[in-house]
Amino acid sequence: MEYITVRDAAQKWNISERLVQKYCATGRIAGAKKFGTSWVIPAGAVKPKDPRKAQRAPAMRRERRQSVSYPGLMPLMNTAFEPGRCLEFIHDMADDPQKQIALAEYYYFSGQPEKAVRETELFLTGADRDIQLSACLIYAYANLSVGKIQRARYALTAVQEMLASVSEKQPEMRAALSFVSSAAAVLLHLPLPERLPPMQEFLPMLPMGIRMFALYVNAHYTYLQKEYQKSLGIVETTLGMQTEEYPIPSIYLHLVAVMDYMSLKQRDKAKQHLLAAWELAKPDDLIEGFGEHHGLLGGMLEAVIKPEYPEDFKRIIAITYRFSAGWRRIHNPDTGHDVADNLTTTEFAACMLAARGWTNQEIGDHMNISVNTVKWHITNAMQKLGIGSRQDLKNYMLL
Amino acid sequence: MEKTKKYHVEGATLTIPLRYDETSGRYMEVYPDFIENPIYTPEGHPIMLTLEDACAFGEKKDANEGLVDCGSCRFYRQVQNTLIGVCGCEKKRINIVE
Numbered sequence: 001m002e003y004i005t006v007r008d009a010a011q012k013w014n015i016s017e018r019l020v021q022k023y024c025a026t027g028r029i030a031g032a033k034k035f036g037t038s039w040v041i042p043a044g045a046v047k048p049k050d051p052r053k054a055q056r057a058p059a060m061r062r063e064r065r066q067s068v069s070y071p072g073l074m075p076l077m078n079t080a081f082e083p084g085r086c087l088e089f090i091h092d093m094a095d096d097p098q099k100q101i102a103l104a105e106y107y108y109f110s111g112q113p114e115k116a117v118r119e120t121e122l123f124l125t126g127a128d129r130d131i132q133l134s135a136c137l138i139y140a141y142a143n144l145s146v147g148k149i150q151r152a153r154y155a156l157t158a159v160q161e162m163l164a165s166v167s168e169k170q171p172e173m174r175a176a177l178s179f180v181s182s183a184a185a186v187l188l189h190l191p192l193p194e195r196l197p198p199m200q201e202f203l204p205m206l207p208m209g210i211r212m213f214a215l216y217v218n219a220h221y222t223y224l225q226k227e228y229q230k231s232l233g234i235v236e237t238t239l240g241m242q243t244e245e246y247p248i249p250s251i252y253l254h255l256v257a258v259m260d261y262m263s264l265k266q267r268d269k270a271k272q273h274l275l276a277a278w279e280l281a282k283p284d285d286l287i288e289g290f291g292e293h294h295g296l297l298g299g300m301l302e303a304v305i306k307p308e309y310p311e312d313f314k315r316i317i318a319i320t321y322r323f324s325a326g327w328r329r330i331h332n333p334d335t336g337h338d339v340a341d342n343l344t345t346t347e348f349a350a351c352m353l354a355a356r357g358w359t360n361q362e363i364g365d366h367m368n369i370s371v372n373t374v375k376w377h378i379t380n381a382m383q384k385l386g387i388g389s390r391q392d393l394k395n396y397m398l399l
Numbered sequence: 400m401e402k403t404k405k406y407h408v409e410g411a412t413l414t415i416p417l418r419y420d421e422t423s424g425r426y427m428e429v430y431p432d433f434i435e436n437p438i439y440t441p442e443g444h445p446i447m448l449t450l451e452d453a454c455a456f457g458e459k460k461d462a463n464e465g466l467v468d469c470g471s472c473r474f475y476r477q478v479q480n481t482l483i484g485v486c487g488c489e490k491k492r493i494n495i496v497e
Binding site: 342344354357359360361371372375378379380382383384388389390391 | 420422423425427428430432448449450451452453461464465467468470471477480481482
């Protein structure tokens with residue numbers, strides 16, 4: 001056998017002599033022999049691989065999960081349809097439970113909760129777990145809006161029980177359940193379920209539209225932790241990643257961006273996102289999200305939507321009242337909070353901005369109302385809440 | 400007859416009209432515009448609304464909080480159980496001629 005020196009090997013492999021000696025000493029070069037203080041290496045020896053890279057590669061392969069098809073899991077949310085053609089897409093679906101779930105989604109997202117309840121009732125139990133999960137999620141939220149809190153609780157509890165019973169050996173099922181559980185909890189500002197796995201574990205398995213909505217839930221959760229820049233990062237990245245437009249998750253992502261930018265007092269950027277959301281929602285009348293998020297949008301609906309679309313604005317406000325009444329009834333037994341009790345939506349919006357340190361002049365400019373009208377709304381709200389200072393208002397509205 | 404509530408604020412007497420609010424089922428105080436029509440105490444201090452935007456002479460009451468309104472200013476003395484108070488800042492005081 002022919003041998004080469006350490007220096008030859010170092011030149012051949014383009015590494016230092018010291019590293020070649022180290023490889024020899026640690027037995028990483030087959031056939032290397034020691035003569036006195038030096039090593040000789042078989043001429044045909046192969047350069048050892050970098051151990052760091054060698055270890056990392058299989059680890060990455062192990063962790064990678066492929067997205068799974070969930071045909072029955074919120075099919076409308078998971079569809080990239082052209083705005084204005086939502087109903088057309090649903091009518092073209094095959095007549096099966098998926099179609100009914102898609103229709104229930106449409107009813108819910110267009111502010112028709114009674115119809116959404118009717119469509120989902122039949123699927124709360126059944127063999128198809130995706131259909132059942134979707135039905136539970138829609139049924140819970142729709143019942144919240146129609147004031148049937150016991151029914152909403154029933155559906156949310158059913159989801160929690162499913163999550164608790166699913167085995168770790170069913171990762172696909174765990175992923176779907178984790179998505180639904182976190183969506184149900186975060187959007188109602190309830191604690192996350194104890195058995196919820198980390199998001200990175202289930203997110204890659206979800207198909208694009210559902211994954212985007214899961215990221216909206218994550219951004220909303222991050223917003224609630226007051227990490228506005230981080231929340232914006234999630235939103236902007238998710239919106240930037242989509243190769244096709246998924247209207248439902250996109251609307252909700254834009255709305256969180258409005259919340260974040262308003263908290264950072266960047267009205268222009270907030271307005272851009274609100275208009276982007278409106279452009280996606282208006283053609284199919286998907287206005288539910290606007291009503292649900294009203295209180296957190298910082299008067300942006302009053303400033304942007306009300307002047308141009310007064311009739312739509314009225315319907316959005318009706319959704320807000322209905323949704324927040326249900327929201328409070330879910331919360332009261334646990335927290336005793338009645339944050340928005342008796343406040344009009346304008347009082348609520350003005351108070352949220354005041355609590356965030358906006359001056360009356362800034363609020364008036366933003367909401368297109370006079371400073372005296374701002375003071376009128378805030379004094380009314382403070383009297384209703386029995387609050388004597390802006391600091392107390394901040395504690396009440398934001399903590 | 401219009402319902403009102405009387406406040407005696409550092410020597411000044413204020414009559415605040417009340418209006419019934421149907422949504423909350425209670426009477427609410429309707430504050431006058433103290434900026435447009437100022438009212439002063441006998442000492443010459445202006446009476447203000449707690450949530451009036453802070454002025455250029457204001458100073459923070461609490462170092463950890465911002466100065467946004469009269470209520471967050473160290474010169475402001477709020478009357479209990481209402482949203483009005485007295486601005487004790489000397490620069491806002493007017494000269495009272497006896």
